Amino acid sequence: MLMPVSTATFGRMKGPLSDLLVVETAAVLAGPAVGMFLAELGARVVKLENARTRGDVTRQWKLKSEDPSSPVSAYFSSVNNGKEHQQVDLKSDAGKGILDALLAKADVLITNHLQADSEKLGLTRERIRTLNPKLIHGHIKGFADQAERPAFDVVLQAETGYLSMTGSERGELAKLPIALIDVLAAHQLKEGLLLALLQRERDGQGSYVEVSLEEAALTGLVNQASNYLMAGHIPGPLGTLHPNIAPYGELFTCSDGGRIILAVGSNAQFEALCEVLDRKELYADEAYRTNTERVRHRKVLAEALNEAIAQRTRTEVLEALIRAGVPAGAVLGMDEVLAGPTAQRMVQGSMIDGVPTRRIRGNAFRISPL
Numbered sequence: 001m002l003m004p005v006s007t008a009t010f011g012r013m014k015g016p017l018s019d020l021l022v023v024e025t026a027a028v029l030a031g032p033a034v035g036m037f038l039a040e041l042g043a044r045v046v047k048l049e050n051a052r053t054r055g056d057v058t059r060q061w062k063l064k065s066e067d068p069s070s071p072v073s074a075y076f077s078s079v080n081n082g083k084e085h086q087q088v089d090l091k092s093d094a095g096k097g098i099l100d101a102l103l104a105k106a107d108v109l110i111t112n113h114l115q116a117d118s119e120k121l122g123l124t125r126e127r128i129r130t131l132n133p134k135l136i137h138g139h140i141k142g143f144a145d146q147a148e149r150p151a152f153d154v155v156l157q158a159e160t161g162y163l164s165m166t167g168s169e170r171g172e173l174a175k176l177p178i179a180l181i182d183v184l185a186a187h188q189l190k191e192g193l194l195l196a197l198l199q200r201e202r203d204g205q206g207s208y209v210e211v212s213l214e215e216a217a218l219t220g221l222v223n224q225a226s227n228y229l230m231a232g233h234i235p236g237p238l239g240t241l242h243p244n245i246a247p248y249g250e251l252f253t254c255s256d257g258g259r260i261i262l263a264v265g266s267n268a269q270f271e272a273l274c275e276v277l278d279r280k281e282l283y284a285d286e287a288y289r290t291n292t293e294r295v296r297h298r299k300v301l302a303e304a305l306n307e308a309i310a311q312r313t314r315t316e317v318l319e320a321l322i323r324a325g326v327p328a329g330a331v332l333g334m335d336e337v338l339a340g341p342t343a344q345r346m347v348q349g350s351m352i353d354g355v356p357t358r359r360i361r362g363n364a365f366r367i368s369p370l
Helices: 030-040 093-103 115-121 125-131 153-159 180-203 213-219 222-231 267-276 280-284 291-296 298-309 314-323 334-339 341-346
Strands: 002-007 021-024 044-050 083-088 108-111 136-141 207-212 248-253 259-263 328-330 347-352 355-360
Touching (some): 021 030, 021 093, 030 044, 030 108, 083 093, 108 180, 153 180, 153 213, 248 298, 267 280, 267 291, 267 314, 280 298, 341 347
Parallel strands (some): 021 108, 044 083, 108 136
Antiparallel strands (some): 002 083, 347 355
């Protein structure tokens, strides 16, 4: 059964991928984020949502302040702009007919179903190959070696080490406030799909691109993984602190109640910091002359820096640090962040199902002639 929903009011954007047709059966965040990425670059993206559940489950993931009767949520809107939305029962013959007609002419398919559902939904690799041998099929699964295990972001944050490193030094763990593992997997799949499209230009062959949330999460461990693999260091929760650098991640409250964070990564930057704060004796102290020593004595150093920073307003101290080339930033709330000029240029608005929606653009790069 086909239940038409809507296309974003502003229509398709022109872009380098405007000749592509993308079919998306993926739900929640990682797969749909890839679909929106392609839509922002001009592709026609047809999102087939599960009619049995009244569409993508995230349509119902609403804040207390949202209209419970609205057909969309802020969460759903964040990664589903610029698409044609259709609710289809892929377990029915009619639904499979709609899917097959689209896949026969599509360039890219994005899925994230469990392996056991492939046959039921008509999404096995073998069947898709017979429908369109030139199709690029991008698939996101949860765990690399547990094909039937459902995966959600917070579970992956726990099982790939992120939760053990976040939170406070007292051992109060904290989930990252965005679905970072989904975001990492989406970026991995974007790269794979673009490379597969490039390869198809050369040989005319379709391909299957697979990413697991688990492996994508592991790629994000970068320096923390090497800290363990090379030095045997098992990081515990450090809050905002960096295990290798100081003062890096230290938070300070200014005289007006505003907060700043430091990211001092070199001796020259530390010397400049001491100059700005009129605490030159700290740089002269052998306990702080090198990064290794500063890491070793970071708590005492932070107390000394706090005494100087607490006497100035956030604007005053931050402007002075920036002029001196000291990496530092203000701790901003979401309202302050999205009021900034850069964020304002990235905010997009459109209508989905007759509902005004807003989001941050998914693409942060620009391509221009040399």
